[in-house]
Amino acid sequence: MSESDANVPAxxxxxxxxxxxxxxxxxxxxxxxxxxxxxxxxxVESGDETVPSIAAALAPFAGQAQVVGLxxxxxxxxxxxxxxxxxxxxxxxxxxxxLAIDPSxxxxxxxxxGDRVRMQDHATDPGVYIRSMSSRGHLGGLSAATPQxxxxxxxxxxxxxxxxxxxxxxxxxxxxSLADTTxxxxxxxxxxxxxxxxxxxxxxxxxxxxxxxxxxxxxxxVRDIQGMIALGERGPGQWRPQVVRAVATRAEGxxxxxxxxxxxxxxxxxxxxxxxxxxxxxxAEIEAIALGVLRARIGSLRDGTHLPALAAEVAAGATxxxxxxxxxxxxxxx
Amino acid sequence: MSESDANVPAxxxxxxxxxxxxxxxxxxxxxxxxxxxxxxxxxVESGDETVPSIAAALAPFAGQAQVVGLxxxxxxxxxxxxxxxxxxxxxxxxxxxxLAIDPSxxxxxxxxxGDRVRMQDHATDPGVYIRSMSSRGHLGGLSAATPQxxxxxxxxxxxxxxxxxxxxxxxxxxxxSLADTTxxxxxxxxxxxxxxxxxxxxxxxxxxxxxxxxxxxxxxxVRDIQGMIALGERGPGQWRPQVVRAVATRAEGxxxxxxxxxxxxxxxxxxxxxxxxxxxxxxAEIEAIALGVLRARIGSLRDGTHLPALAAEVAAGATxxxxxxxxxxxxxxx
Numbered sequence: 001m002s003e004s005d006a007n008v009p010a011x012x013x014x015x016x017x018x019x020x021x022x023x024x025x026x027x028x029x030x031x032x033x034x035x036x037x038x039x040x041x042x043x044v045e046s047g048d049e050t051v052p053s054i055a056a057a058l059a060p061f062a063g064q065a066q067v068v069g070l071x072x073x074x075x076x077x078x079x080x081x082x083x084x085x086x087x088x089x090x091x092x093x094x095x096x097x098x099l100a101i102d103p104s105x106x107x108x109x110x111x112x113x114g115d116r117v118r119m120q121d122h123a124t125d126p127g128v129y130i131r132s133m134s135s136r137g138h139l140g141g142l143s144a145a146t147p148q149x150x151x152x153x154x155x156x157x158x159x160x161x162x163x164x165x166x167x168x169x170x171x172x173x174x175x176x177s178l179a180d181t182t183x184x185x186x187x188x189x190x191x192x193x194x195x196x197x198x199x200x201x202x203x204x205x206x207x208x209x210x211x212x213x214x215x216x217x218x219x220x221x222v223r224d225i226q227g228m229i230a231l232g233e234r235g236p237g238q239w240r241p242q243v244v245r246a247v248a249t250r251a252e253g254x255x256x257x258x259x260x261x262x263x264x265x266x267x268x269x270x271x272x273x274x275x276x277x278x279x280x281x282x283x284a285e286i287e288a289i290a291l292g293v294l295r296a297r298i299g300s301l302r303d304g305t306h307l308p309a310l311a312a313e314v315a316a317g318a319t320x321x322x323x324x325x326x327x328x329x330x331x332x333x334x
Numbered sequence: 335m336s337e338s339d340a341n342v343p344a345x346x347x348x349x350x351x352x353x354x355x356x357x358x359x360x361x362x363x364x365x366x367x368x369x370x371x372x373x374x375x376x377x378v379e380s381g382d383e384t385v386p387s388i389a390a391a392l393a394p395f396a397g398q399a400q401v402v403g404l405x406x407x408x409x410x411x412x413x414x415x416x417x418x419x420x421x422x423x424x425x426x427x428x429x430x431x432x433l434a435i436d437p438s439x440x441x442x443x444x445x446x447x448g449d450r451v452r453m454q455d456h457a458t459d460p461g462v463y464i465r466s467m468s469s470r471g472h473l474g475g476l477s478a479a480t481p482q483x484x485x486x487x488x489x490x491x492x493x494x495x496x497x498x499x500x501x502x503x504x505x506x507x508x509x510x511s512l513a514d515t516t517x518x519x520x521x522x523x524x525x526x527x528x529x530x531x532x533x534x535x536x537x538x539x540x541x542x543x544x545x546x547x548x549x550x551x552x553x554x555x556v557r558d559i560q561g562m563i564a565l566g567e568r569g570p571g572q573w574r575p576q577v578v579r580a581v582a583t584r585a586e587g588x589x590x591x592x593x594x595x596x597x598x599x600x601x602x603x604x605x606x607x608x609x610x611x612x613x614x615x616x617x618a619e620i621e622a623i624a625l626g627v628l629r630a631r632i633g634s635l636r637d638g639t640h641l642p643a644l645a646a647e648v649a650a651g652a653t654x655x656x657x658x659x660x661x662x663x664x665x666x667x668x
Contacts, residue, residue, distance in 0.1 A: 052656035059654035147655070275649065282655065283645035287632055289659035290666075294628045298621055311617035315609065320393035321481070321616065322386035325623035332624075 022050055026057040029156045034129060037156045041131050044148040055148060061155040063278060065097070068261060069179030071165045076187040077211040080248040081257070082164050086122055088254045089160050097153030097161040098130040099146065129153055146178060147285050178281055180274060181264045183257070185209045186225065188217035205241050207260045213245035213253065239267055297332055306331050356384055360391040363490045368463060371490045375465050378482040389482060395489040397612060399431070402595060403513030405499045410521040411545040414582040415591070416498050420456055422588045423494050431487030431495040432464040433480065463487055481512060481619050512615055514608060515598045517541045517591070520559065522551035539575050541594045547579035547587065573601055631666055640665050 028036035043050050070085075072078050082098060089096045122128040133149060146163065153161045163179055184205035208225050210218055222243055229241050242260045246253030268274040310324040362370035377384050404419075406412050416432060423430045456462040467483060480497065487495045497513055518539035542559050544552055556577055563575050576594045580587030602608040644658040 052654070055654035055656045059648070060651045062651040063649060278649040279642065279645045282648035282658075283641050285655045286641065286644055286648065286658045286662055289655055290632055290662045291625075291629055293659060293663060294632075295625055298624055298628075307617050307620065308613065310620055311613045314393070314616035314620065315397060315612040317394045317396040320386070320389035321619045321623055322389045324616075324620045325627060328620055328624045329627060 022053045022057055026054070026155060029152065032126065032157060034126070037129050037152060038131065040152045040155075041133070041149045044152060045133055045145050047145065051148065055151070058148075058151040058155045062151055064154040065150070065158045065161045066181070066261075066265060067150055067161045067163060067179045069163045069165065069182040070185060071182065072185030072187075072209075072211075074166060076185040077248045078164050078166075078185055081185060081209065081211060081246065081254075082162055083122070084248050084251050084254045085162065085257060086128055087251075088258050090122075090125065090127055092258075094159040095127045095157050096129075097150075097156070097158035098128070099149055099153070099161065099163045100130070100132045101146065101163065101165045129156060129158065147281065150178070180268060180277060181206045181261055183207045183209055183261075185211050186221055187212045188215045188221045206239060206264050207257070208241055208243045209246050209253075209257055210243065211246050211248050214247050214250075218245065237271060239264065239271075239273075298328070356387045356391055360388070360489060363486065366460065366490060368460070371463050371486060372465065374486040374489075375467070375483045378486060379467055379479050381479065385482065389485070392482075392485040392489045396485055398488040399484070399492045399495045400515070400595075400599060401484055401495050401497060401513045403497045403499065403516040404519060405516065406519030406521075406543075406545075408500060410519040411582045412498050412500075412519055415519060415543065415545060415580065415588075416496055417456070418582050418585050418588045419496065419591060420462055421585070422592050424456075424459065424461055426592075428493040429461045429491050430463070431484075431490070431492035432462070433483055433487070433495065433497045434464070434466045435480065435497065435499045463490060463492065481615065484512070514602060514611060515540045515595055517543055517595075519543045519545050520555055521546045522549045522555045540573060540598050541591070542575055542577045543580050543587075543591055544577065545580050545582050548581050548584075552579065571605060573598065573607075632662070 025036050025040055029040055040054060043054060070078055070082055079100070082100075086096050086098060122130060131149070133145065150161050150163070182204050184207070186208060188210070208229075210221050210225065212218070213222075222245065225243050229243070232241075234240060242263070244253060244256045244260050246257060248254070265274075268277070307328060310319070310327055313319045314321050314324050359370050359374055363374055374388060377388060402419075404412055404416055413434070416434070420430050420432060456464060465483070467479065484495050484497070516538050518541070520542060522544070542563075544555050544559065546552070547556075556579065559577050563577070566575075568574060576597070578587060578590045578594050580591060582588070599608075602611070641662060644653070644661055647653045648655050648658050
């Protein structure tokens with residue numbers, strides 16, 4: 001393997017072929033070795049056979065960081081905002097991890113490089129870990145890998161983990177919902193308010209950031225969002241989403257965003273909502289892993305003769321796919 | 335329920351609450367009753383408990399229609415091309431079904447109405463069934479429902495079923511790959527050629543249609559595609575994708591598209607590829623259904639106390655999600 005193999009550098013797979021190497025790597029990540037952190041995330045992303053042992057080694061560090069999700073349509077300024085937020089959090093003395101999730105839709109891919117370049121500001125800061133994760137269409141895989149990657153960063157001592165996603169689909173909404181606090185970024189004149197309603201994103205947003213607030217239409221966007229929040233049904237014990245204005249390119253409003261995150265964090269703890277959210281997240285993660293195991297078991301039947309024979313019957317009209325699925329599951333249970 | 339409930343009209347759910355009504359509905363669909371066809375597709379789309387009995391009733395009609403997929407980025411002219419293709423197929427005396435799949439990405443939704451309006455040309459033609467299907471983010475659900483909807487149209491006597499998808503993501507590529515013959519529509523100056531390579535769409539395209547071929551850059555687009563096809567590795571027994579020019583708004587090139595589809599169909603039959611593709615499709619469908627059943631079984635554990643207890647352990651760092659998933663699966667196997 002060559003160094004140019006971007007996803008799985010030779011150094012990674014070479015050194016952690018066996019799960020007995022995992023404790024060493026975790027120990028090094030705990031000591032703050034950025035290469036060990038990068039390797040662990042690569043392994044977690046690869047979904048290979050070392051992942052369960054990594055998860056076991058990292059289990060004790062679960063929940064040590066505040067996880068903040070940032071989502072929004074392309075062009076609203078997510079990377080710039082993340083970059084400035086990292087700066088603000090560093091100024092407070094926090095260790096910060098950033099996971100930039102790119103769904104790499106085959107027709108929209110290519111944002112990763114841009115993000116990385118814009119985040120070069122922090123490239124030499126030992127208190128910041130920045131990592132792009134790509135799904136290349138394996139959205140289920142991304143949902144499964146992201147919580148593990150968060151745990152790697154927690155193990156490495158991050159106080160805050162920012163998970164940046166492109167808000168263009170249900171899967172990204174799901175990834176954003178893995179966070180303790182979810183920021184939805186909007187920009188004036190993009191019609192985002194209406195789209196946010198369509199996407200049900202109003203329900204996942206804890207904080208709305210109207211970025212590019214120096215542009216025409218910013219007031220209207222803020223009004224639209226506040227109107228939607230006012231219309232939203234909310235019990236007395238529920239969080240009322242905050243709206244914050246920012247001009248990330250000039251670092252304006254960043255402290256307001258940080259203050260809103262702190263306020264939400266306080267609310268979560270006060271209402272025992274942090275525990276509830278994290279348990280719900282863990283439940284979803286366990287289910288996703290269990291489903292992946294079952295999917296692999298079904299996949300193992302694909303190479304046998306049973307599924308091809310059933311498929312031939314369905315294609316010929318001799319049976320229907322539901323009856324065939326029952327037969328397949330009966331085979332699985334043996 | 336009111337008539338304005340667009341997805342599930344009262345008449346539908348009211349009349350087919352029980353699977354014993356399914357044979358009557360299938361019989362009426364067989365006789366060409368468009369309301370029965372629409373009801374069956376609605377039921378199939380809903381994924382309710384009548385679906386297996388519908389599938390069983392429709393099994394004998396599997397494979398009776400030629401299934402043609404059309405995909406491409408928004409704005410390339412898919413609906414106009416579909417509309418003209420329907421006209422050309424009708425002129426040859428075919429009965430035609432159209433499934434317009436809209437993934438309704440929360441940030442891009444809203445194409446359905448436009449499609450329907452443009453296809454009004456055929457609204458009063460009893461030899462044409464047109465149906466929009468929406469996924470609202472349930473992409474797995476769409477992949478599962480589409481083959482069943484195709485079978486409904488086959489049962490209703492369609493000779494050709496056109497499945498139109500928005501080529502914006504992996505899921506749409508998957509739906510397009512359900513077809514016997516897949517058309518990929520491009521338009522000049524959209525940079526689609528390069529994106530098609532990224533998406534691996536070159537591998538699923540049997541026919542490329544360069545629509546809007548009267549525009550500047552059409553020659554360059556055709557050249558790009560032909561260059562990519564020339565570069566593609568292909569064995570002696572493999573189909574070489576065709577490139578067809580069209581101006582769908584003026585009905586130009588439509589006969590060429592129809593001829594290319596016929597040619598591909600002949601090739602499929604000659605090389606026993608039609609059977610192979612349909613069996614592969616049936617296998618994927620059986621797997622998807624089996625996985626859905628397993629997912630439902632896991633879901634049934636969610637309401638119990640087992641999963642919440644495991645989730646609490648994971649959230650507290652007492653165990654890791656992989657170990658918890660093993661415990662969950664052990665519970666499932668009981």
